[in-house]
Amino acid sequence: xxxxxxxxxxxxxxxxxxxxxxxxxxxxxxxxxxxxxxxxxxxxxxxxxxxxxxxxxxxxxxxxxxxxxxxxxxxxxxxxxxxxxxxxxxxxxxxxxxxxxxxxxxxxxxxxxxxxxxxxxxxxxxxxxxxxxxxxxxxxxxxxxxxxxxxxxxxxxxxxxxxxxxxxxxxxxxxxxxxxxxxxxxxxxxxxxxxxxxxxxxxxxxxxxxxxxxxxxxxxxxxxxxxxxxxxxxxxxxxxxxxxxxxxxxxxxxxxxxxxxxxxxxxxxxxxxxxxxxxxxxxxxxxxxxxxxxxxxxxxxxxxxxxxxxxxxxxxxxxxxxxxxxxxxxxxxxxxxxxxxxxxxxxxxxxxxxxxxxxxxxxxxxxx
Amino acid sequence: xxxxxxxxxxxxxxxxxxxxxxxxxxxxxxxxxxxxxxxxxxxxxxxxxxxxxxxxxxxxxxxxxxxxxxxxxxxxxxxxxxxxxxxxxxxxxxxxxxxxxxxxxxxxxxxxxxxxxxxxxxxxxxxxxxxxxxxxxxxxxxxxxxxxxxxxxxxxxxxxxxxxxxxxxxxxxxxxxxxxxxxxxxxxxxxxxxxxxxxxxxxxxxxxxxxxxxxxxxxxxxxxxxxxxxxxxxxxxxxxxxxxxxxxxxxxxxxxxxxxxx
Numbered sequence: 137x138x139x140x141x142x143x144x145x146x147x148x149x150x151x152x153x154x155x156x157x158x159x160x161x162x163x164x165x166x167x168x169x170x171x172x173x174x175x176x177x178x179x180x181x182x183x184x185x186x187x188x189x190x191x192x193x194x195x196x197x198x199x200x201x202x203x204x205x206x207x208x209x210x211x212x213x214x215x216x217x218x219x220x221x222x223x224x225x226x227x228x229x230x231x232x233x234x235x236x237x238x239x240x241x242x243x244x245x246x247x248x249x250x251x252x253x254x255x256x257x258x259x260x261x262x263x264x265x266x267x268x269x270x271x272x273x274x275x276x277x278x279x280x281x282x283x284x285x286x287x288x289x290x291x292x293x294x295x296x297x298x299x300x301x302x303x304x305x306x307x308x309x310x311x312x313x314x315x316x317x318x319x320x321x322x323x324x325x326x327x328x329x330x331x332x333x334x335x336x337x338x339x340x341x342x343x344x345x346x347x348x349x350x351x352x353x354x355x356x357x358x359x360x361x362x363x364x365x366x367x368x369x370x371x372x373x374x375x376x377x378x379x380x381x382x383x384x385x386x387x388x389x390x391x392x393x394x395x396x397x398x399x400x401x402x403x404x405x406x407x408x409x410x411x412x413x414x415x416x417x418x419x420x421x422x423x424x425x426x427x428x429x430x431x432x433x434x435x436x437x438x439x440x441x442x443x444x445x446x447x448x449x450x451x452x453x454x455x456x457x458x459x460x461x462x463x464x465x466x467x468x469x470x471x472x473x474x475x476x477x478x479x480x481x482x483x484x485x486x487x488x489x490x491x492x493x494x495x496x497x498x499x500x501x502x503x504x
Numbered sequence: 505x506x507x508x509x510x511x512x513x514x515x516x517x518x519x520x521x522x523x524x525x526x527x528x529x530x531x532x533x534x535x536x537x538x539x540x541x542x543x544x545x546x547x548x549x550x551x552x553x554x555x556x557x558x559x560x561x562x563x564x565x566x567x568x569x570x571x572x573x574x575x576x577x578x579x580x581x582x583x584x585x586x587x588x589x590x591x592x593x594x595x596x597x598x599x600x601x602x603x604x605x606x607x608x609x610x611x612x613x614x615x616x617x618x619x620x621x622x623x624x625x626x627x628x629x630x631x632x633x634x635x636x637x638x639x640x641x642x643x644x645x646x647x648x649x650x651x652x653x654x655x656x657x658x659x660x661x662x663x664x665x666x667x668x669x670x671x672x673x674x675x676x677x678x679x680x681x682x683x684x685x686x687x688x689x690x691x692x693x694x695x696x697x698x699x700x701x702x703x704x705x706x707x708x709x710x711x712x713x714x715x716x717x718x719x720x721x722x723x724x725x726x727x728x729x730x731x732x733x734x735x736x737x738x739x740x741x742x743x744x745x746x747x748x749x750x751x752x753x754x755x756x757x758x759x760x761x762x763x764x765x766x
Contacts, residue, residue: 315709
C-alpha cells in the first residue's frame with residue numbers, strides 16, 4: 137500500500153511548480169512581446185493611430201503625387217492608363233485602396249511598418265458600406281491583434297448651405313434647408329457603382345465601367361440611391377446647388393441663366409476651351425476631350441456638370457414625375473436648354489449620332 | 505504552510521500577468537478608447553492643476569467615453585471617482601455600460617479598471633487627447649477623431665444592439681424644443697431615416713426610421729421649411745399648412761401633430 141507522507145506531497149507540489157509553472161511565467165514575461173511596459177517608444181495604440189491616419193490620408197487623397205497620371209504606377213485591378221480619366225477618380229476609391237492593400241505601390245508600402253509593429257490588410261476582407269465607404273480588417277503581426285476599420289467616403293458629396301431658396305417649378309415655390317444637412321454628389325453615379333459596388337467586386341475590367349450610368353431606368357436609379365442611404369437628387373435641390381446665388385430670390389427672372397453668373401445675350405458666347413470648362417456642350421470635343429471625372433461645369437457649391445456634360449434626370453417633389461436637365465454635350469451653344477432655370481419634363485428628341493445609345497445620367501443626395 | 509505560501513505567490517503572479525484591462529496604463533484600455541467618438545465630462549467643477557476634492561468621500565461620475573465595438577455598435581465607459589475624505593483615500597473605477605444607461609445609477613457595477621489609494625486626481629481633455637492625473641502619475645489616451653469619422657472596432661461585445669423598426673420615431677423635439685426622443689437614428693434598420701414636420705421646434709425636424717417617400721398620399725408631407733415663407737411656426741398644424749407640400753393631388757393634413765398627405 138502506498139504510504140505518501142505529508143512531506144512527500146509538499147515535494148511533489150514544489151516539483152510541479154518548478155517544472156511547469158515557473159517556466160511558463162518566465163516565458164510569458166521575457167519571451168512574449170511585452171504589452172504592459174511603458175518602455176517602448178511606440179505603443180501599439182500610437183502605432184495604430186499612425187497607420188490608420190496614413191492609410192486614410194491615402195484613401196482620401198488618392199494618387200496625390202501624380203504617378204498614375206504619368207503611368208508610373210500600375211495595379212492589376214485597374215487595367216487602363218490615365219488617358220481619358222481625371223486622377224480624381226482614385227480619391228476615396230475602394231479599388232485603388234485594394235491595390236494599396238495588395239502592396240502594388242512600393243512608394244506607399246512603408247506605411248505598414250511602424251517601429252517594431254507590422255500591419256497587414258487582406259483585400260478579401262473589404263466590404264462596401266453605405267454612401268460608397270468601405271470596411272476592412274487590419275492585423276498586426278507582433279501583438280497578433282486584429283481589428284476592423286471603416287472609412288466613410290468623404291470625397292463624393294458637398295453640403296448645400298442652409299438657406300432660403302426658390303424653386304422654378306409650379307408657382308415658383310420657395311423652400312428652405314435650415315436644420316437639414318443636405319449633401320449632393322459631385323459626380324455622376326458610374327456603371328461600376330451599379331454593377332460591382334455592393335457585390336464587393338473591387339476590380340475594374342474596362343474604362344466603360346467608369347462612365348456615367350445611363351442605361352438603367354429611373355426607378356432603378358431611385359432604388360440605387362436608396363440602397364446608398366440617400367435618394368435621387370430632387371430637382372429643386374439641384375437648382376439650389378447650381379443656380380448662381382444672388383441672395384434672396386424674388387422671382388425666377390432675376391436669377392442668372394448660367395451657373396457662373398454672367399447674364400449673356402444669346403450670341404455672345406461661343407464654344408471655346410474656356411467656355412467648355414464652364415459647360416461641356418456640343419462643339420467642345422473639337423477643343424478639349426471630355427475626360428471622365430473631369431471638373432467641368434462646377435457650380436457655386438462645388439458639384440460638377442451644373443450645365444453641359446450628360447443629360448441628367450432628377451426626382452421632382454414639387455410636381456409629379458421626373459424632370460431632365462437637357463443641357464449637355466448634345467446641344468449646341470444657342471440651345472435654350474443651357475439654362476439653370478430650365479428643365480424638361482421629357483427626354484425629347486435631340487440630335488445624336490447614329491447608333492449612340494443615350495439616356496440620362498444621375499446622382500444621389502443625402503439628408504442627415 | 506510553506507506550500508500554502510507558494511500557492512499564494514503563484515496566484516498573485518497569475519492574476520497580475522493575465523489581466524489585460526486592470527490598470528489605467530494597460531494597452532487594452534488605450535486601444536479600447538482609441539475608437540472613442542465622444543467624450544463627455546460629467547464633473548463640471550474641474551479646476552485646472554487642482555485635484556477633484558468635493559464633495560468629500562463621495563462617488564462622483566467624472567467622464568463618459570463613447571466608443572465603437574467590433575461591429576461598430578456604440579458602447580460607453582464611465583470613469584467614476586471616490587473623492588478622499590473621512591479617513592478614506594480616493595478610488596478610480598471604469599465601468600462599462602450601454603449608451604442609454606446613466607453612470608450615477610451604476611456606480612457599484614463591477615469595474616473594468618480600478619485604482620485605489622489615491623490622494624489627488626484630475627483630468628484634462630485637449631482636442632483628441634485625454635490625460636488623467638493620479639498623484640504623481642499621468643495616463644494619456646489618444647482618440648482617433650479624424651474628420652472622416654473613422655470607426656475602429658476592437659472589443660467584441662458579441663451581440664447586436666436593438667434595431668428600430670421602419671416608422672418608429674428615432675429623434676423628436678417638442679414644440680418647446682425639449683428632447684422627447686434623443687437622436688438614436690443610427691439604430692434604425694440600415695441606418696436610414698426620414699424627416700417630417702411633427703412639432704413647432706425650429707431646431708430640428710422629427711425623424712422616423714426608414715427611407716419613406718415624402719409627399720405621396722398616406723406618407724409624410726415633404727418639408728418646405730419654417731423659414732421659406734413668413735409664417736408663425738406655432739400654428740403649423742393646420743390643413744394645407746404652407747410649411748409642407750404634397751407631390752400629387754393630395755392635401756397636406758395635420759394628424760396627431762404630424763403633417764401628412766391625404
